[in-house]
Amino acid sequence: MKSYRKELWFNIPGRRAFINITDEVEGCLKDSGIREGLILVNAMHITASVFINDDESGLHRDYDQWLEKLAPHEPVSQYLHNRTGEDNGDAHLKRQIMGREVVVAVSGGKLDFGPWEQIFYGEFDGGRKKRILVKIIGE
């Protein structure tokens, strides 16, 4: 069994964004030389997500508005978590909806994807350096 590990770093200027990371993950897979196995891609921070969906800008704005409705940022005083001095209580909730991680099959040396699947980093509390982990195991 082979294994491969890499961290990918981000520094999103605003509070929230969705970034397509499919090419970077494919680059990791190529580097690993693994042809059959599983890839785990996970946020290493607890106010960010990794998820798979469509690379369509209207949809991303729909996600942003929907998450803001389900877990609004303002007023920050509505979250007990923010009594610690943070203002990111909403980001911890949004991340649970969108998920921490994806696991993707590796078949024939490729990400084994359906026609529209793309991997995204979802940032809900940006403005600083944060990272995700790519771990691949297989042969």
Next chain:
Amino acid sequence: MKSYRKELWFNIPGRRAFINITDEVEGCLKDSGIREGLILVNAMHITASVFINDDESGLHRDYDQWLEKLAPHEPVSQYLHNRTGEDNGDAHLKRQIMGREVVVAVSGGKLDFGPWEQIFYGEFDGGRKKRILVKIIGE
């Protein structure tokens, strides 16, 4: 390390449905000959889910009504995504709540499940052929 791959195809007549796929996934596991490892089962489409819960028809109707409340199909004009000509903006949101994939342990050649765990395909934008992926790695 052994690996196994199979696609399962669906063509749901209506817009939404939950289909129990536990037997098909168990069939894949038997075919694979793998006794210890992990199974990944994921939707290959971005308006569908694979999830684990109870095979109880009342619960499935509860899920449907709840998802419709959290991310209503109508009016379709409420989703920017639908400006692309689609009417499935809601389906992309519902799928995030229910999840893309499950990872299940394989122990002694069986799905390592608690007493009520069953695997479901969740369709949120049916009426056409769609598929899921079963990938198994182990020994």
Next chain:
Amino acid sequence: MKSYRKELWFNIPGRRAFINITDEVEGCLKDSGIREGLILVNAMHITASVFINDDESGLHRDYDQWLEKLAPHEPVSQYLHNRTGEDNGDAHLKRQIMGREVVVAVSGGKLDFGPWEQIFYGEFDGGRKKRILVKIIGE
């Protein structure tokens, strides 16, 4: 390839709670002797979650209030599932938001975590013995 399996049991006195299980999972990893691979930690019951987030009591109360808003326990008659004689319809919904499972990378014999990541058992229908599964594969 090595594999390791262990069940962790819980008996939460009230209806809902979040329990930090990071130390128990780390203990499993140590027992397994696996240095590179993947850990799957999943609820074996369908009204409970395993998730990764922050060990901060204010945040946990925020989660509880938020889940109660998205899928209220009362009135129990609002859920068709409860016509089976159960009163836990809400717990099946809450568990979908928080997730069934996490997959964590194992690197150099350790849980490959970011600075604040901790693993939690989320109970939404307590008052009886329930369990989670820890499955590790790797080398």
